[in-house]
Amino acid sequence: xxxxxxxxxxxxxxxxxxxxxxxxxxxxxxxxxxxxxxxxxxxxxxxxxxxxxxxxxxxxxxxxxxxxxxxxxxxxxxxxxxxxxxxxxxxxxxxxxxxxxxxxxxxxxxxxxx
Amino acid sequence: xxxxxxxxxxxxxxxxxxxxxxxxxxxxxxxxxxxxxxxxxxxxxxxxxxxxxxxxxxxxxxxxxxxxxxxxxxxxxxxxxxxxxxxxxxxxxxxxxxxxxxxxxxx
Numbered sequence: 001x002x003x004x005x006x007x008x009x010x011x012x013x014x015x016x017x018x019x020x021x022x023x024x025x026x027x028x029x030x031x032x033x034x035x036x037x038x039x040x041x042x043x044x045x046x047x048x049x050x051x052x053x054x055x056x057x058x059x060x061x062x063x064x065x066x067x068x069x070x071x072x073x074x075x076x077x078x079x080x081x082x083x084x085x086x087x088x089x090x091x092x093x094x095x096x097x098x099x100x101x102x103x104x105x106x107x108x109x110x111x112x113x114x
Numbered sequence: 115x116x117x118x119x120x121x122x123x124x125x126x127x128x129x130x131x132x133x134x135x136x137x138x139x140x141x142x143x144x145x146x147x148x149x150x151x152x153x154x155x156x157x158x159x160x161x162x163x164x165x166x167x168x169x170x171x172x173x174x175x176x177x178x179x180x181x182x183x184x185x186x187x188x189x190x191x192x193x194x195x196x197x198x199x200x201x202x203x204x205x206x207x208x209x210x211x212x213x214x215x216x217x218x219x220x221x
Contacts, residue, residue, distance in 0.1 A: 033209075040213060041213065042116075042118075042200065042211040042212055042213040042214060043200070043202075043209075043211040044211070045208065045209060048207075056207075058208075059208075088155065090157060092157075097144075097204070097206070097207050099143070099144040099145055099203065099204015099205055099206060099207065099208060099209055100144045100145055100204050101162070102147075102159045102162055103147075103159060103209070104159070105156070105157040105158070105159075107155060107156055108155040108156070108157075110155075
């Protein structure tokens with residue numbers, strides 16, 4: 001069965017360190033998304049990609065970067081982790097555009113920045 | 115200003131009760147989505163709708179485009195329905211999410 005996976009599921013890091021969160025999907029979807037989920041804010045879009053070599057900034061992209069070298073993977077990098085980036089991160093993928101198609105979510109990564 | 119507002123924020127019901135969760139939005143949308151998030155975090159898409167009504171098992175979702183309002187109904191609620199229900203609207207290439215309604219169904 002097709003799926004979308006994230007790793008690690010839990011990560012503790014220190015302020016200033018570079019962190020990369022992995023997202024891998026076997027749906028063969030062109031479109032992939034990274035969200036963060038914080039109490040009181042709901043899910044917020046960090047970055048998204050509509051295909052290989054395509055990346056776009058979302059609502060809360062400062063301090064994050066992504067790269068898309070193949071269809072299956074969209075890693076999220078925190079260049080210099082900050083305590084404000086402590087959150088739960090979700091990756092998602094879809095066939096269509098963000099608002100017009102069902103999105104399939106990964107299980108999430110809980111990141112703590114000390 | 116949040117483009118998507120949900121009510122109530124928290125809801126406790128007895129098993130068997132009929133449940134309604136409301137979602138209002140302030141922007142023109144491509145589609146509205148209802149998502150379910152169980153304790154432990156996994157998020158699952160329940161419905162995507164742009165008009166009318168959809169039904170899946172005990173779940174019913176309706177949308178009124180003119181009033182910019184949607185409702186999610188659960189009939190004959192069960193403890194396994196306990197989860198956070200999230201409303202999201204698609205606007206162009208963007209998704210805007212509500213903060214969710216936490217539902218607890220007591221046996």
